[in-house]
Amino acid sequence: MSMEEMVLNVFRKMEPEDFRVLTAIELGMVSHEYTPFEDVLRYSSLPEEEVRYRISRLNGFKLLRSISRPFEGYALNYYSYDFLALNALVKAGKLEALGKPVGIGKEADVFDGLTPDGKKVIVKFHRVGRVSFRQTRRIRRYVADRRHISWLYQSRIAAEREYEALKTLVKARAKTPRPIAQNRHVVVMSYFSGVELIDVAYIDEPKLLLKDIIDEVRRIYLEAGLIHGDLSEYNIVVKEDGDFLIIDWPQFVKRGEPGFESYLRRDLRNLLKFFRKKFGLKISLDDAISYVTGASEHLDV
Ligand SMILES: Nc1ncnc2c1ncn2[C@@H]1O[C@H](COP(=O)(O)OP(=O)(O)O)[C@@H](O)[C@H]1O
Ligand SMILES: [Mg+2]
Known part of the structure; x- marks a missing residue:
């Protein structure tokens, strides 16, 4: 049953x-x-x-x-x-x-x-x-x-x-x-009525969405002190208007915990890889990390 x-x-x-x-x-x-x-x-x-x-x-x-x-x-x-x-x-x-x-x-x-x-x-x-x-x-x-x-x-x-x-x-x-x-x-x-990023058929402005997601990862890192730990196109739910939600948090890592940098790196690598493969957007992983951790104030997307 x-x-x-x-x-x-x-x-x-x-x-x-x-x-x-x-x-x-x-x-x-x-x-x-x-x-x-x-x-x-x-x-x-x-x-x-x-x-x-x-x-x-x-x-x-x-x-x-x-x-x-x-x-x-x-x-x-x-x-x-x-x-x-x-x-x-x-x-x-x-x-x-x-x-x-x-x-x-x-x-x-x-x-x-x-x-x-x-x-x-x-x-x-x-x-x-x-x-x-x-x-x-x-x-x-x-x-x-x-x-x-x-x-x-x-x-x-x-x-x-x-x-x-x-x-x-x-x-x-x-x-x-x-x-x-x-x-x-x-x-x-x-509840958030959207579809998993992996299943989104068409995105108007993928660049904008990627920048918004990275900005969110940054804010979460700097203000909440958290790293998702399993960030991927499966754990981002997207609405048609481009609004999104980052879901599925049990494996989060706190900023400063042993090994936290490697989790942040992996999260961003997954994210960038998806947008590169699906939309041809190329952003350097190191630039993204610098931006998210606050070492730099700008990220060119
Ligand atoms: N708050 C939410 N709003 C809308 N859909 C959700 C929400 N949380 C989860 N889902 C849907 O359920 C799926 C599985 O949830 P998730 O939290 O990722 O668990 P897991 O990946 O461990 O099974 C998500 O990929 C998404 O489609
Ligand atoms: Mg999930």
Whole structure:
């Protein structure tokens, strides 16, 4: 079942006690690959009969992974982790509905959504280590496997980092999504209706766009002290009128961090390479670096 189908068919049926049991399992997973049944009982503070009932319901919804040996234990999967985050965002009044997928990437699933006051937003589910997680399912289920915990953990860290970057960037009035909320591995941010630069069929004045993007990279570097770290034609969304947004920030690097110059260099190299190949614009990488870092005040494009 796709995420959309899960939300449509299952999320609506979820009751507070179902979430209570999921939260108990999540809590146990801080220290266990599978949370022992006794801990689910303890953390949820629900009667055993109720917990049994909830577990069988959740199993029916395909929201759990389980083992019976060497002990009875339960673990979250993608969907239940998604559900916990969505439920928290809904309860906090940040999100009302999840819409259609707008991009399924390597490291994230991105959907549009609606806030309670009817604004269209982006809902980004970070999925770090997705590939290795899939592999773990083939491993015998009762083998203690740390990689799953690390998937949850790494995905949450990625979301926290992206949210932190967006908060810093919005203060510098950067052309980046506005942060709205974050819970677990999910970031809610403002929606921008454009297409990825890689998919733009025609640009009126590519020179102008390139200069604007470099100016933005400069402002972000000088005023927010950040370097994107994965800048490319995939992470710039462009509107027809030439307005754009730089997205996808979990791997940002702070100015002054070890190796930050090499990240800035790589970001600019990617950007210049794209504009050179697609539009024949030639700018020297060293000139661009001098300009972005403030060593020079002008850049001829
Ligand atoms: N704020 C946004 N507004 C509009 N579209 C977005 C926004 N954020 C992401 N997208 C779309 O979703 C795709 C994937 O998002 P991104 O943040 O780059 O994650 P990843 O590359 O890790 O999958 C983007 O390339 C873009 O098409
Ligand atoms: Mg991306």
